[in-house]
């Protein structure tokens with residue numbers, strides 16, 4: 001693992017990793033090919049005692065040292081895992097049979113594809129990083145699958161996972177048993193939190209869209225010391241071209257996007273078939289009247305009344321673009337629309353896997369996501385995001401006016417009740 005640090009030329013600096021490991025860095029000893037230029041790279045893996053992954057480096061003399069870690073390996077693994085899962089999901093969506101739909105105790109639909117996607121991604125990530133303790137915070141668990149009546153479903157999921165692994169030429173992997181699949185799914189029970197690294201996964205975000213044949217996303221992110229450091233959004237039904245005017249028709253060609261972002265490295269999009277990635281940016285629109293906004297397709301997931309009131313206050317002219325899942329964050333990151341608003345019913349607790357990947361995809365594309373009170377989203381508190389009222393996302397320029405309109409509208413709505 002490499003850490004890149006910037007320090008003044010010619011200084012001998014003691015750097016203390018926040019977990020208490022002291023590292024003496026002598027710039028004179030940097031490799032000759034570095035030409036003693038800063039920032040330079042030093043290898044943490046050469047120090048066997050360093051199992052820490054912290055990105056926060058502190059100079060002992062009290063001087064802060066800018067530091068950033070590279071998560072290239074994790075990003076490559078995440079892209080591969082999410083792309084394979086997307087293939088599995090597309091296969092199921094195409095052949096969606098009534099028997100693929102079950103009812104979880106919370107009555108949300110869950111399909112063999114949700115379980116299959118989670119099993120596949122969990123299995124691949126654990127295999128890719130065998131020396132690191134594996135921690136995954138994911139939506140599904142095997143509770144319902146272990147019941148007698150689910151034997152057939154478990155069999156089908158296992159088949160799907162094995163078929164998908166085989167089509168990718170991962171022939172070195174022996175087929176997973178049903179027990180392996182259950183174990184991979186249940187590896188997603190981690191509580192996350194502010195320390196160490198945790199993968200965060202929604203194996204199918206927007207299950208309702210998936211079942212309708214509309215938008216859905218496979219959303220995978222990595223937390224390091226409580227911060228989202230990378231995110232991947234596979235959106236198999238999202239057109240590669242802009243959906244600015246609500247055009248979300250699934251024509252078959254030019255469809256299927258993979259968004260990915262790494263902290264301080266920007267956001268990119270490529271086709272799920274593997275085209276060259278292109279860098280994406282949120283819109284530069286400053287005038288709210290020119291802005292268009294995204295919201296949930298499902299009125300039960302987000303108050304369309306409240307977002308409508310806010311849009312009117314802002315002078316937004318375009319009708320809302322309603323699509324399912326974190327595909328909204330992806331579309332926003334490439335400027336298809338300017339605003340995303342989400343106001344779930346009172347008492348609904350947002351989960352980190354519903355926003356972590358989307359959040360960094362938008363943030364690295366130059367956008368901002370906060371709760372409805374303007375607080376930053378905190379992914380370090382466990383499986384839930386504890387936040388005020390809702391989530392709003394836009395570019396830096398529009399955020400102050402959006403926040404003002406949100407606050408006023410919430411007050412108005414409350415006083416009219």
Ligand SMILES: Nc1ncnc2c1ncn2[C@@H]1O[C@H](COP(=O)(O)O)[C@@H](O)[C@H]1OP(=O)(O)O
Pocket residue numbers: 108139202204205206207208209295296297298300301302323324325326344345348354
């Ligand atoms: N009552 C609810 N309110 C808000 N969001 C919900 C609710 N029930 C499920 N969700 C989650 O909201 C997200 C979809 O929202 P959207 O309407 O933006 O597509 C999904 O993550 C979905 O979970 P799931 O991952 O099971 O689909």
Ligand SMILES: [Mg+2]
Pocket residue numbers: 108109110139207
């Ligand atoms: Mg669900």
Ligand SMILES: [Mg+2]
Pocket residue numbers: 202204205206353354
């Ligand atoms: Mg979800």
Ligand SMILES: [Mg+2]
Pocket residue numbers: 114139202203204205206207
């Ligand atoms: Mg889901």
